[in-house]
Amino acid sequence: MVLSGCAAFGAFAQVAEKAGPNLVPGGDFEGDALSKHWKWNDNKGTFAVQAAPGRNGGQAAALKSTGTSDRGKFYVTGMTVPAGAALRVSLWAKCENLQGGTWVNYEGPASEGGSAKFDLAGGSSDWTYYEHRWIAKGKNAAPGTPLKLEIWFYVYGRGTLTLDEIECRAIEPDAEGAAKHAAAQALAFAKTVSAATAPRPRNSRRSRPP
Numbered sequence: 116m117v118l119s120g121c122a123a124f125g126a127f128a129q130v131a132e133k134a135g136p137n138l139v140p141g142g143d144f145e146g147d148a149l150s151k152h153w154k155w156n157d158n159k160g161t162f163a164v165q166a167a168p169g170r171n172g173g174q175a176a177a178l179k180s181t182g183t184s185d186r187g188k189f190y191v192t193g194m195t196v197p198a199g200a201a202l203r204v205s206l207w208a209k210c211e212n213l214q215g216g217t218w219v220n221y222e223g224p225a226s227e228g229g230s231a232k233f234d235l236a237g238g239s240s241d242w243t244y245y246e247h248r249w250i251a252k253g254k255n256a257a258p259g260t261p262l263k264l265e266i267w268f269y270v271y272g273r274g275t276l277t278l279d280e281i282e283c284r285a286i287e288p289d290a291e292g293a294a295k296h297a298a299a300q301a302l303a304f305a306k307t308v309s310a311a312t313a314p315r316p317r318n319s320r321r322s323r324p325p
């Protein structure tokens with residue numbers, strides 16, 4: 116069960132939910148994941164990807180562009196999701212003098228039937244968490260139909276974008292988790308109020324002047 120607390124992420128925010136397994140192959144970039152599962156290319160040969168230090172040790176993928184007008188593409192395939200599934204895509208990103216920005220696009224049959232993309236900021240930043248939710252509608256697909264899904268990163272401008280811990284999970288509301296969360300919040304609030312209104316102990320030990 117995961118609790119999401121960012122209102123920027125739309126209608127699912129503040130709702131307890133159950134999340135399925137991570138569907139992104141090699142999204143942690145550990146071992147040979149980068150070369151085994153990820154592909155990249157560009158139009159002008161000024162875009163390259165290499166292993167870099169990860170967010171919590173281990174490895175990440177550093178996307179480096181030395182061009183000013185090209186568009187580097189970095190992508191992963193091999194995922195299948197059921198039509199109608201609510202998906203939560205999340206990742207950690209770090210920028211170093213990235214003069215443009217990055218557009219994360221869902222492609223393949225799962226992305227048809229609705230706009231499915233989000234942006235990452237450019238500039239310079241330490242590791243930053245991004246999360247995006249969407250419904251894999253497909254195009255005229257009956258609910259539950261297996262649909263192929265790809266995640267593409269389009270990187271614009273000179274600079275470096277480092278990515279780690281890329282995940283895509285099917286999610287569903289978790290009513291039991293929501294109830295427990297609400298109860299825990301109520302208890303915490305009650306304790307706070309109780310502590311704030313409690314009378315001072317009568318025999319508090321204060322040192323008296325001699």
Ligand SMILES: [Ca+2]
Nearest residue numbers: 143169173174
């Ligand atoms: Ca990693």
